[in-house]
Amino acid sequence: MADRKIRILLAKPGLDGHDRGARVLARTFRDAGFEVIYTGCHQTPEQIVGAAIQEDVDMVGLSCLSGAHRYLFPAVAQQLQEQGADDITVVGGGIIPEQDMQPLYDAGLKALFTPGATLDSIVDWINENIKPRD
Amino acid sequence: MEELGKRAMAGDIRAASRLIRNIEDDIPETTKAIKHIFPYTGKAHVVGITGSPGAGKSTITDQLIFTMRQREKTVGVLAVDPTSPFTGGALLGDRIRMLRHAEDKGVFVRSLATRGAMGGLSKAVGDGIHVLDVMGKDIILVETVGVGQQEVDIINHAHTVIVVLVPGMGDEVQAIKAGLMEIADIFVINKADKDGARKLYKETLNMLNSGNFPNGWRPPILMLESSLEPHSFAASVEKLCDKIDEHYKHLVERHQLKERAIRKVITEMNDALRAAILEPVLSELAATGEFDFMVEKLLSKETDPYSLAEEISKKYLNK
Amino acid sequence: MFTEELLDKSSTMRKKWEDEVKKTVAKHADQKEKWTTVSDLEIKRLYGPEDIKNMDFEKDIGYPGQYPYLRGNQVTGYRGKYWTFRMFAGMGSAEETNQRWHYLLNSGQTGLSTAFDFPTLMGYDTDSPKARGECGKCGVAIDTIDDFFTLIKGIPLANITTSMTINPPATALWAMYCAAAEIQGIPLTKIGGTIQNDMLKEFIAQKTLMCPPEPSVKLISDTVEFGTKYVPRWNTISISGYHIREAGATAVQELAFTLRDGMEYVEDVIARKGLHVDEFAPRLSFFFNSHIDFFEEIAKLRAARRIWAKAMRERYGSTDERSWWMRFHTQTAGCSLTAQQPYNNVIRTATEALAAILGGTQSLHTNSLDEVLCLPSDHAVQIALRTQQIIAEETGVVNTIDPLAGSYFVEALTNEMEEKAWDYIHKIDDMGGMVKAIEKGFPQMEISDAAYKYQRQIDSGEKIMIGINKYNTDEDVEIPFLEIDDSVEKEQIERLNAVRRKRDSRKVRECLDDIRTACKKGENVMPYCIEAVKSYCSVQEICDVYREVYGEYRDPGMY
Ligand code: B12
Ligand SMILES: Nc1nc2c(ncn2[C@@H]2O[C@H](COP(=O)(O)OP(=O)(O)OP(=O)(O)O)[C@@H](O)[C@H]2O)c(=O)[nH]1
């Protein structure tokens, strides 16, 4: 019987090693019934995009607490676009200052979550906004 | 849908991954694409990698990819991880060990969740292999979930099965005797840095000594150097790669490839029949409420399962 | 600890009290059923003599400066000297960081502590493709000794101790410090400070990764040996629980994993370098977290000293009491702070700082109120430093040594922490030591479990964080925001290129070859690193040699 499941690539781009949040999210996503691929730390945008496409995920979740999101998040969004995969939703989280948000949305990020975001609110957002693509 | 098949054959990665997704999600029209590509399948060498949870299957797969790429072969990987029976979610953790190849156009890695399938694989593995095959991958590596002795479905899909053993698993050797022994073409002893690796080697060797090998292939036992010593680990995986090639050559030269192919098509035929005949019947029975009704009848001992099954087969099979 | 008579009396009185409690609770139920620490350790309503009756005063408590050092290493406590006010600082370019350092010293800071940026932390130069977008964002960017000279401009190396939070490239950065001292004519015996250089906790918690565990520990042992022989005032490892805790560990896990890490280093140096434990152990230092659960933290720090003293004396047969001292730096808990209502963070940090001081820390960093938003601004960092100064100079808590000793609760909790820590330590012994346990993913998974559980408890309101799940407000509080400009990267790459142009590239190649040979032969790399940095080899060039010889280690991504 047809059974679409939400597939998520959870990635840590750049040199950042702050993975507490990402690891908590990986478990959260599993427990919410999603299929999650977690990349671990230190991925390049190229690696992330390559993995996202091969895995046919519905969403790429980027976690970055190092401040390099300004370069890394748009790089991922842009490369997805270049590969004709901009139907994959890109979501980010971490230490993202208020003033950086609009440029990131402009670059194609669909949502940004910052410290204090509850796990439930993140899962709810995904259930509302990410539909497995047909 | 057929279009996806064509595009996958032309090497379109998005189409291929989408097609595998549709297979996984059991989207009915997907069969159209499979019908389209089926005639072109059967070219790749399919290698299964199985063993207990955490045995190092993914670590070895990663290094195999590396070595095979050096030997200028293209590689497809299907890596299966378990679905949580409680939440239906899954953490697909195999891929993380293979990320360094994410940018290599000659490598395609796809993670699959078991989604309730028993046997150590996902239901999508069979057709998934076809997709990678028509993409032109020379080698297809299939990593099973961490298995016990019953999950041996990989034998129905692979030409070469590697069984990964690790020291310190207690009754590991018993488990081999019970099941994995039957399916192994190559034994690998991993984590040679751990105590008990030599002992495990000897035990496995003894066990093989008492076996007989009608196909003329005695499964070799390879000790892999610790993956924590990247250089020597790489060298030992090269040897594993040689053995894989050797086994394939053996299958070809002894005309045994066909036996493996027969196993795969029989499995596929069985699966297809089940999908075409049994599943529609079951879903109709469920939809009409007839199934629940039959359950009641059985509970009250009004009738027995065999009589009911005969009745139903008469109705659906016009006999 | 107590006479039978007293215990009898206490027991009778206790029964009476318990009866009263039952009656009262029947009428007014407690606000909640279980009262636990932030680490989920259950705490009783009341502690009394019976909870510590098995303690042996001489063996378990004792006096300051005496085994088992429960009450501190310093015989005079804080009267002789306060803890070192040591604020972790680094941002943007070496020049900017140097300015911040001077600002802090002028504000009464008494020790320096360096935060490096990500490329430096991971052993890449600023122009590496992997480093794009990271330069200066999380600390100071150092590519070559040229940057290092700028960093230490006007800093009297012989009179101030400097801590460097640097791990895989520790040999390279420490070499720069040593080389800079030599060039300034200061003998190595005169300089003092700490390199963090604790790779085990990197695999467990912090994730600045380069080579596999085994060779990583080898490089660390090189520094320990070099320090022991030539830089006697340097702490060559800062065995760190801070990161373990911040990654989500409980207090007991922090205590146990950190101390077991320490034991692993001791065992490795003895085995690999053939040194006697007392030749190097006095220069091992530790680094702990001070989290928001006040008494749990005090108990943890007190227990840490006692466990270490016992381990050194009994496990390793040390006879030098300087080896028995556990000297440590403490940092308040970044993860206890909130972006919401950021001024509340001042109160949290003050409470945590107080716990660290009552626990007897020798050095302290206090987090700034903008911790969750950005690197600390001048204004925020000053409040954080003043927090320490107020505790030291105004509150009177420093007047007497270890004021909580003898408290039924604090002693019982200290004992409980110690017992639970030993359980973990023995479990890791059974696995064959910490390197083996890490390879199995044991500490990593324990921490993941704890982190997930805690996050769920926050989500469900079982544990409270004000501003996140209680007393929330919608108001946006404007606070000064420190921004690292993207132009820092471009300027740093220009500086690096300028150095590359002016240096003697043949000399560079030779120096790197020497390091390579030393690695292959298993020789100590430190002398070669010092030569290399003097010849303007960059951090990445040195680290690339390590990666080449020892292989690269990638995050196994456990969750
Ligand atoms: C814990 C911590 C550490 C731990 C990390 C342990 C680990 N393995 O994760 C340790 C102590 C090791 C550490 C080290 C460092 N840290 Co630190 N650290 C923190 C701290 C205090 C908390 C981060 C955290 O884990 N929070 C808990 C988790 C659950 O929350 P979270 O990750 O924010 O995730 C939540 C949301 O942001 C969101 N989210 C995040 N990602 C994603 C992704 C998706 C897809 C979604 C949907 C949501 C989402 O959802 C989560 C749930 O609410 C922050 C400050 C703070 N309070 O935030 C500093 C902080 C991030 N660290 C900082 C720095 C500078 C460092 C160092 C570079 C210091 C140095 N120079 O040596 C090192 C580098 C270490 C490394 N290799 O990465 C800075 C970064 C500055 C900046 N970006 O401008 C911060 C902001 C502190 C500060 N003000 O100085 N750190
Ligand atoms: N000590 C040691 N550890 C190893 C070796 N090879 C792999 N490991 C570690 O064993 C753990 C599991 O490795 P994986 O490759 O993920 O094992 P797996 O069989 O794919 O695991 P599952 O897919 O979860 O069943 C990892 O932490 C590896 O780092 C080895 O040779 N020696």
Ligand SMILES: [Mg+2]
């Ligand atoms: Mg695996």
